[in-house]
Amino acid sequence: MNQPLSWLECISCGEKYFKDARIYNCAQCGDLLDVKHDLETLKETVTLELFDKRLGGYEPWERSGVWRYKELVGPSFRHDELVTRGEGNTMLYPSPNWLAQYTGHANLELKHEGENPTGSFKDRGMTTGITQAKHLGAHAVICASTGNTSASMASYARLTGLQGVVAFPAGKVALGKIAQAIAYGATCLEICGDFDEAQHIVLEASQKLPVYLLNSVNPYRLEGQKTIMFEMLQQRRWRIPEWVVVPGGNLGNSSSFGKALMELHTLGLISRLPRIAIVQAEGANPFFRSWENGFKDFETVQAETLATAIRIGNPTNFSKAKRTIEWTNGISVCVTDQDILDAKACIDAAGIGCEPASAASVAGVKQMVENGIIKPHDEVVAVLTGHLLKDPGVVIDYHANELDTIAPNFINEIHRIDADFDALAAWVSQPEVQ
Ligand SMILES: *Cc1c(COP(=O)(O)O)cnc(C)c1O
Numbered sequence: 001m002n003q004p005l006s007w008l009e010c011i012s013c014g015e016k017y018f019k020d021a022r023i024y025n026c027a028q029c030g031d032l033l034d035v036k037h038d039l040e041t042l043k044e045t046v047t048l049e050l051f052d053k054r055l056g057g058y059e060p061w062e063r064s065g066v067w068r069y070k071e072l073v074g075p076s077f078r079h080d081e082l083v084t085r086g087e088g089n090t091m092l093y094p095s096p097n098w099l100a101q102y103t104g105h106a107n108l109e110l111k112h113e114g115e116n117p118t119g120s121f122k123d124r125g126m127t128t129g130i131t132q133a134k135h136l137g138a139h140a141v142i143c144a145s146t147g148n149t150s151a152s153m154a155s156y157a158r159l160t161g162l163q164g165v166v167a168f169p170a171g172k173v174a175l176g177k178i179a180q181a182i183a184y185g186a187t188c189l190e191i192c193g194d195f196d197e198a199q200h201i202v203l204e205a206s207q208k209l210p211v212y213l214l215n216s217v218n219p220y221r222l223e224g225q226k227t228i229m230f231e232m233l234q235q236r237r238w239r240i241p242e243w244v245v246v247p248g249g250n251l252g253n254s255s256s257f258g259k260a261l262m263e264l265h266t267l268g269l270i271s272r273l274p275r276i277a278i279v280q281a282e283g284a285n286p287f288f289r290s291w292e293n294g295f296k297d298f299e300t301v302q303a304e305t306l307a308t309a310i311r312i313g314n315p316t317n318f319s320k321a322k323r324t325i326e327w328t329n330g331i332s333v334c335v336t337d338q339d340i341l342d343a344k345a346c347i348d349a350a351g352i353g354c355e356p357a358s359a360a361s362v363a364g365v366k367q368m369v370e371n372g373i374i375k376p377h378d379e380v381v382a383v384l385t386g387h388l389l390k391d392p393g394v395v396i397d398y399h400a401n402e403l404d405t406i407a408p409n410f411i412n413e414i415h416r417i418d419a420d421f422d423a424l425a426a427w428v429s430q431p432e433v434q
């Protein structure tokens with residue numbers, strides 16, 4: 001029998017499974033699974049020119065920033081079964097002066113994944129995850145979520161007529177994200193517990209009920225998220241930066257980056273790998289702690305941070321993220337909530353904007369510049385993971401100085417004035433007279 005084009009493979013013991021097996025962990029050893037593709041066969045068809053040519057395509061899948069790279073994402077899917085919203089195609093911004101001043105580094109680009117259809121990078125993983133769910137004939141999908149996964153899953157589930165069941169930690173999800181999950185018609189369950197507990201019970205549900213699990217333990221999610229690296233490199237005309245800096249919560253994204261880069265390298269499409277820096281919030285930093293002691297041990301934490309998207313104490317993809325660090329000679333970085341919200345205020349005031357967790361990457365860049373880890377000539381790409389409007393509450397509270405533990409160092413207050421022209425005129429700046 002010929003080798004199939006794709007299969008599931010345990011990252012630890014190497015056990016192989018049929019690509020459509022409905023499993024999320026290795027039946028032999030319990031570790032995580034990769035979706036593997038036959039790169040030897042794909043080598044014959046995959047070229048950088050092929051991806052460039054599709055930028056001018058008309059088919060929805062060619063125009064998607066995920067399916068443009070179909071051969072490396074889901075080579076076995078038929079074009080007519082792809083569930084797509086044209087995700088990806090997000091901006092790679094050059095660092096504005098204002099932000100260069102803040103980070104101390106001018107050679108910084110921002111890959112803004114908040115510009116996806118539902119406002120976070122989760123759409124890149126959901127287009128592949130839901131396509132696989134549909135391929136398997138699932139009628140319901142489920143996830144535990146700090147917010148963005150549920151917003152994304154709710155949308156993509158509806159697009160193809162599946163029931164979406166979302167479980168989030170009560171009171172710990174930003175307003176914009178809950179609003180999306182409700183609006184897109186998901187079955188919304190508020191769990192009286194934290195994200196880690198919610199994740200635990202949906203995993204049990206996926207084993208005992210006929211419902212397909214779409215947390216990032218599902219390796220099909222990560223196949224889509226790899227395209228953040230593909231698209232970023234394509235936008236840079238395949239010039240490799242020195243550093244890619246990304247926030248880490250459940251560590252799916254950082255895991256997918258390592259796999260993406262390794263595959264491009266194996267195919268001979270890139271000559272070296274950028275180094276990956278995974279940034280965690282101080283109150284939710286189990287990966288950072290483990291990295292600090294050389295991965296000798298790993299302890300979960302009780303997570304607490306204002307960056308709710310990365311408020312995770314027991315990250316599912318720990319072992320894959322560790323692999324990313326090893327493959328790319330990467331590092332982990334830890335920043336405080338104060339760092340995160342100041343970085344966010346600067347990204348926002350640069351006219352770009354993002355949600356708190358996203359700003360961890362830029363706070364990480366600032367720290368790496370200060371420590372001399374990032375050298376002045378290094379080209380750096382920071383990934384912004386979610387949109388500004390995901391968490392309007394934290395914006396209002398920061399600029400009104402209403403966050404107990406945070407000093408708003410980049411405050412922009414609202415000025416209340418009389419309904420009077422002179423009162424208004426005082427606030428309009430005049431060009432300087434020479
Ligand atoms: C999901 C999410 C993260 C964390 O990504 P992981 O893959 O879980 O590490 C960070 N930022 C935002 C905005 C997210 O939605």
Ligand SMILES: [Zn+2]
Pocket residue numbers: 010011012013014015026027028029030031
């Ligand atoms: Zn195994």
